[in-house]
Amino acid sequence: MNINRKEIDKRRTFAIISHPDAGKTTLTEKLLLFGGAIHQAGAVKARKAQRYARSDWMAIEKERGISITTSVMKFNYGGVEINLLDTPGHQDFSEDTYRVLTAVDSALMVIDNARGVEPQTEKLMEVCRMRNIPIITFINKLDAEGMAPLDVISDIEDKLQIECSPLSWPIGMGKRFKGVYNFYKKELHLFKPGRKTDIREGIVIKDLSDLKLDEIIGSQADELREDIELIEGAADPFEPDHYLKGNQTPVFFGSAINNFGVKELLDTLVEMAPSPGPRAALTREVSPYEKSFSGFVFKIQANMNPAHRDRIAFIRICSGKFTKGMKAFQNRTGKDVQFSNATIFMAQGRENVAEAYPGDIIGIYNHGTIRIGDTFTEKEPLKFCGIPNFSPEFFKKVILKNPLKAKHLRKGLIQLAEEGVVQVFRPVVGNDYLLGAVGILQFDVTMERLRSEYGVDAVYESVNYKVSRWIECDDPGKMEAFEKKNRTNIALDAEGAKAYLTTSEWQLGYCIEQWPEIKFNKTREISDNDRNLLS
Ligand code: G4P
Secondary structure: OOOOHHHHHOEEEEEEEEOOOOOHHHHHHHHHHHOOOOOOOOHHHHHHHHHHHOOOOOHHHHHHOOOOOOOEEEEEEOOEEEEEEEOOOHHHOOHHHHHHOOOOOEEEEEEEOOOEOOHHHHHHHHHHHHOOOOEEEEEEOOOOOOOOHHHHHHHHHHHHOOEEEEOEEEEOOHHHOOEEEEOOOOEEEEOOOOOOOOOOOOEEEOOOOOHHHHHHHOOHHHHHHHHHHHHHHHOOOOOHHHHHOOOEEEEEEOEHHHOEOHHHHHHHHHHHOOOOOOEEEOOOEEOOOOOOOEEEEEEEEEOOOOOOOOEEEEEEEEEOOEEOOOEEEEOOOOEEEEOOOOEEEEOOEEEEOOEEOOOOEEEEEEOOOOOOOOEEEOOOOOOEOOOEEEOOOEEEEEEEOOHHHHHHHHHHHHHHHHHOOOEEEEEOOOOOOEEEEOOOHHHHHHHHHHHHHHOOOEEEEEOOOOEEEEEEOOOHHHHHHHHHHOHHHEEEEOOOOEEEEEOOHHHHHHHHHHOOOOEEEOEEEOOOOOOOOOO
């Protein structure tokens, strides 16, 4: 027992969340640079560009020049094994973006200092809350003019309902930005702005009363001393326990593009972010230190190579040890699956993996036999919880151009729903297929894949729905009454679960008020049931 404890304790698996343009790509790149995983800034962006040019990705992905994939980047920093998961943003925001957060132990939130909390961050934060994921905050772009530090902190506290504890403090902003004081280490880093790509430490000052400080930053030295005194007296002190429970976020300031504040951030992350912890399954909690292997699928990436229709299932390891060529028991099918050709995602590409531990993400090639939500173990029947479908925010109706292809359409939709590309609903009234997604690009991907993989020529059309919730009720009589009254608003999802679809948040709120006995759920756990309910 416990033979892997050391390997597990030195792992940090986290996702970077932000609103587009806050600096997520830049910061990722700088973290990799500090981790020695890349040697030149620009490599992540360049790699993205190269990937599109290589044409083994979907045409649609190339056309739009954006990434539909979730990247996993593994690197080592000071003896710590870091698994960094990217959350797709921009137009490629999708359920995958949310589901990445089911596979991590903590998150790093990037906020643009000029913009404060933006909508996409709010949405991602809501998902973090579902599992109380600990979050470290990085306020970026201090080299440009933005909000006063205290204002951006209160913006975070108000909009995200999380207590902030500043662990660093900026010296000036914009042209006057000189560096950050680190409350945690009680030292000061000064720097000269400049978009150099090397890693610079700047000048380190250990004592705030050091006159060298006045020499270097002039009148800003006294301003800083006053700020620090004020913050130390007034700000919430950092409480590791509150952070680990997701109730408090340590806040760092910096400028990703200038490498500034990045090293402090990474050092702190490595020190305080949690290593892999226990994970709930339907029947029991699984400790990462258990000897037997277990893991779950949180993402499927299709069309890695269109000629082979192959897919990669991304598995988060929860316990035990993965070894090359091992067989694992797939709970949903009751079958053993040979994990040949498992891949681990390194910052600089994919590698065949010989062994992997809890916290690691491995990729398993398959031909559609693995679904999102699948649990793999050595032999114990087990089903991990907390890998849900999320309520769609956009809906479309599928119009089939050739009615003879109805069967193909059904098959395609079932498989795409299993892969998590899109959600499919059948209203109880009528014969339509409704597609539901949290990001609009999911519709284009669905249509493109229906055409190229299933030979189905279909288009989508707007519908009035804007909100949906899965519905449940302990009282069958009440449920029946609700369904009778709202027949035209009820649809079954691919697993046959009932959902209430409506035209606005306001309508939904009204309905919730009218029907207090009905539960309206924003998420629904993916089960091991067959998805043959679309016929
Ligand atoms: P994202 O992944 O969150 O979408 O953001 P990304 O890193 O692509 O950064 C968005 C823009 O913000 C980029 O500018 C980037 O250079 C800039 N940026 C990132 N960090 C900082 C910072 O610390 N200070 C300032 N002033 N800007 C920063 P762009 O003009 O869109 O792209 P580029 O031409 O610079 O690559």
